[in-house]
Amino acid sequence: MSTLRFKALAELPFRNYRKDNFVEVPAKLSELFCQNVFSEETMREYLTKEAFNSILDAIKKGTKIQRHIADQVAVAMKDWALSKGVTHYTHWFQPLTGATAEKHDSFFTPIEGGRAIERFSGGMLIQQEPDASSFPNGGIRNTFEARGYTAWDPTSPAFIMGTTLCIPSIFISYTGETLDYKTPLLRALNAVDEAATDVMKSYFDKNVTKVSPTLGWEQEYFLVDTALYQSRPDLVLTGKTLLGHSPAKGQQLDDHYFGSIPTRVMNYMKELEIECMKLGIPVTTRHNEVAPNQFELAPMFEEANVAVDHNSLLMDIMARIAHKHHFHILFHEKPFAGVNGSGKHNNWSLGTDTGENLLSPGKNPKKNLQFLTFFVNTLKAVHDYADLLRASIASASNDHRLGANEAPPAIISAFIGSQLFGVLEELEKVTDGKLSPEEKTELKLNVVGKIPEILLDNTDRNRTSPFAFTGNKFEIRAVGSSANCAEVMTVMNVIAAKQLRTFKTEVDALIETGLKKDEAIFNILREYIKQSKNIMFEGDGYSDDWAQEAEKRGLNNLKTTPEALKEELNKKFVDLYEELGIYSHREFEARNEIKLEKYSTVIDIEARVLADIARNHIIPAALNYQNRLIENVKGLKEIFGDNEFKTLAKEQLELISDISGNVSQIKVGVDELLAAKEKAKNTSGSQKQAEEYCNNVIPFFEVVRKASDALEMMVDDELWPMTKYRELLFTR
Ligand code: ADP
Ligand code: MG
Numbered sequence: 001m002s003t004l005r006f007k008a009l010a011e012l013p014f015r016n017y018r019k020d021n022f023v024e025v026p027a028k029l030s031e032l033f034c035q036n037v038f039s040e041e042t043m044r045e046y047l048t049k050e051a052f053n054s055i056l057d058a059i060k061k062g063t064k065i066q067r068h069i070a071d072q073v074a075v076a077m078k079d080w081a082l083s084k085g086v087t088h089y090t091h092w093f094q095p096l097t098g099a100t101a102e103k104h105d106s107f108f109t110p111i112e113g114g115r116a117i118e119r120f121s122g123g124m125l126i127q128q129e130p131d132a133s134s135f136p137n138g139g140i141r142n143t144f145e146a147r148g149y150t151a152w153d154p155t156s157p158a159f160i161m162g163t164t165l166c167i168p169s170i171f172i173s174y175t176g177e178t179l180d181y182k183t184p185l186l187r188a189l190n191a192v193d194e195a196a197t198d199v200m201k202s203y204f205d206k207n208v209t210k211v212s213p214t215l216g217w218e219q220e221y222f223l224v225d226t227a228l229y230q231s232r233p234d235l236v237l238t239g240k241t242l243l244g245h246s247p248a249k250g251q252q253l254d255d256h257y258f259g260s261i262p263t264r265v266m267n268y269m270k271e272l273e274i275e276c277m278k279l280g281i282p283v284t285t286r287h288n289e290v291a292p293n294q295f296e297l298a299p300m301f302e303e304a305n306v307a308v309d310h311n312s313l314l315m316d317i318m319a320r321i322a323h324k325h326h327f328h329i330l331f332h333e334k335p336f337a338g339v340n341g342s343g344k345h346n347n348w349s350l351g352t353d354t355g356e357n358l359l360s361p362g363k364n365p366k367k368n369l370q371f372l373t374f375f376v377n378t379l380k381a382v383h384d385y386a387d388l389l390r391a392s393i394a395s396a397s398n399d400h401r402l403g404a405n406e407a408p409p410a411i412i413s414a415f416i417g418s419q420l421f422g423v424l425e426e427l428e429k430v431t432d433g434k435l436s437p438e439e440k441t442e443l444k445l446n447v448v449g450k451i452p453e454i455l456l457d458n459t460d461r462n463r464t465s466p467f468a469f470t471g472n473k474f475e476i477r478a479v480g481s482s483a484n485c486a487e488v489m490t491v492m493n494v495i496a497a498k499q500l501r502t503f504k505t506e507v508d509a510l511i512e513t514g515l516k517k518d519e520a521i522f523n524i525l526r527e528y529i530k531q532s533k534n535i536m537f538e539g540d541g542y543s544d545d546w547a548q549e550a551e552k553r554g555l556n557n558l559k560t561t562p563e564a565l566k567e568e569l570n571k572k573f574v575d576l577y578e579e580l581g582i583y584s585h586r587e588f589e590a591r592n593e594i595k596l597e598k599y600s601t602v603i604d605i606e607a608r609v610l611a612d613i614a615r616n617h618i619i620p621a622a623l624n625y626q627n628r629l630i631e632n633v634k635g636l637k638e639i640f641g642d643n644e645f646k647t648l649a650k651e652q653l654e655l656i657s658d659i660s661g662n663v664s665q666i667k668v669g670v671d672e673l674l675a676a677k678e679k680a681k682n683t684s685g686s687q688k689q690a691e692e693y694c695n696n697v698i699p700f701f702e703v704v705r706k707a708s709d710a711l712e713m714m715v716d717d718e719l720w721p722m723t724k725y726r727e728l729l730f731t732r
Helices: 002-017 040-046 049-061 067-082 122-126 182-204 226-230 233-238 263-278 304-324 365-384 386-392 418-427 437-448 451-456 485-512 517-535 544-552 561-568 571-579 585-648 650-681 686-712 725-730
Strands: 088-092 108-111 115-118 148-152 159-161 164-173 211-225 283-288 294-299 327-330 344-352 467-469 474-476
Touching (some): 002 211, 002 226, 040 049, 067 122, 122 148, 164 182, 226 233, 226 327, 263 283, 263 294, 263 327, 294 304, 304 485, 365 386, 365 418, 365 437, 365 451, 365 485, 365 517, 386 561, 386 571, 418 517, 485 517, 485 571, 561 585, 561 686, 585 650, 585 686
Antiparallel strands (some): 148 164, 159 164, 283 294, 344 474
């Protein structure tokens, strides 16, 4: 192993100069945009007017696509794809494994007389039947009825990857249960569209016919040289380092953040951006992140369904292109202890088909009341469904990051900035019932009317809040870097939908009693502000004080995945999903079960890998070095005799006994770890099992790690088998 480490290190100096690292970037990236996408423009060119219009209707209004139109679209897609050298097609979908899935079929079809043609029909476009038995389903399907099918999602454009035409699709079982991330997301988007459009039409703007949630994600990641990566079995098998002493220099100097991007990484980013352009992913921002070898990429925001697909697609191509540059990409939330972890901020807002951002204050009081309506309703939704939002970002890997003094805590709170907070406090004082003309004027001029000015000079930024208002959108900052955005986006949009529905009903009821529309809205918003106030927090979310304060306020602090997933099954949430037609009770429970099982499996694998490394790599290296010391001490004794050698070999003797102490701690720790793991493995019930792993297995990781990291500081560098943090983090 140590040979593997040194061989890997020896390769590094040559990495920067490899020819294939250098990428020609065209003068105008815009010319590449959507080259490999069956975009609106391409469709216009390849489709009849009838087919084109019906696709647009399907995208914009959700109307069904008729079979003869699907046939036309299929032929057009095929012709376009063939013109680009494509040979295969696949339904591209996002099962609950977390990765994207595809099964390629050839256009090539043999016909009689030893001839063959390229064929692709509407039927093949609309539906495929991958063997679905190995995808997670949470016990929904027995294996004898393991069939599921994928169905085309026309609202996300088809694209070409290599020589394959990829058709974004949903994945459902034959009995109709959802088995992927996209199906519930589409339902949630629909629900919020209906609810928000209703509010807009009734109170603010009759011309609005559609509201689409928007999502702009920011993706953080680490890059590690492939050779170094391969030399660490823990990175290869678990995506994170299970041990490793922190380097003398980490991120203390803050010299990496926004620093100049290393040449080799820059070449990688350039190639990645070219691919993103061709695939229509509008990436615009790149920079170094806080930790060494950590970076971030962000696009222009898009309609949420497309943005989610683009993030999944991006993670896939990021990994592929990284390999070309001899990098391995780490999406794990906490690949290295002691330096910052990676998140995926989800910036969320609502946009209308008239071009308005509903979370952006306007130019007049009316527009600002509209802004306040959506703003306050969002806060109320997050207040009422905080635990559901928390559960949607829960995973074994994100547990390491949340609350780890550089990432938002597991407590869901909202930061809105002191000035907007002031506005809400003013609104809290609005009179119950009818408002006097003076009060109306006062509200118009001095409260609602002041909002745009406030936001203009609102330089308030709080990076410690899990849910922060940033001027014209909310930023959900607790999402893990490895997560599929769909899950948190489903929850965000479902709770917004539910809240806006309730709001509409309540305002209408007040209008019925004789209040004017604005009065009714003010009255309802006032109550919502009062009810949601305890999640609003302007201070340092990373501090211990906040945890105590939050407890006083009665907010949940669900620190671990098993705790969060237990809360998820709350009847209130089950009912919400059923009411809005997102999941049946059974589907929701199945998903909860899948997440619990995944959690337990991840911890189980980590325990086995750690035990293996500790026993087979660390202990032998330590004993090897200890033997050398023993030889040295024996030699000293031989030369200098009993008395003098004791002084001369004092340090060696201490080291020998320290090594023994740590080796025995590792041995005992591993034995206990494995025993606890066996007990957890044999625990029945997914919730109980996950708790067992969480509470009784995880604590031993630290015991083993501590002793191993201590040994790393003692043992001769040349004998140490594991590539060190300073090498993983500072060589590129
Ligand atoms: P900052 O980097 O200062 O937080 P930016 O304006 O650069 O702010 O936005 C960061 C992210 O927010 C980007 O990914 C961007 O696409 C996204 N974003 C901006 N406006 C919206 C919006 N209306 N809806 C969703 N996401 C948005
Ligand atoms: Mg951000």
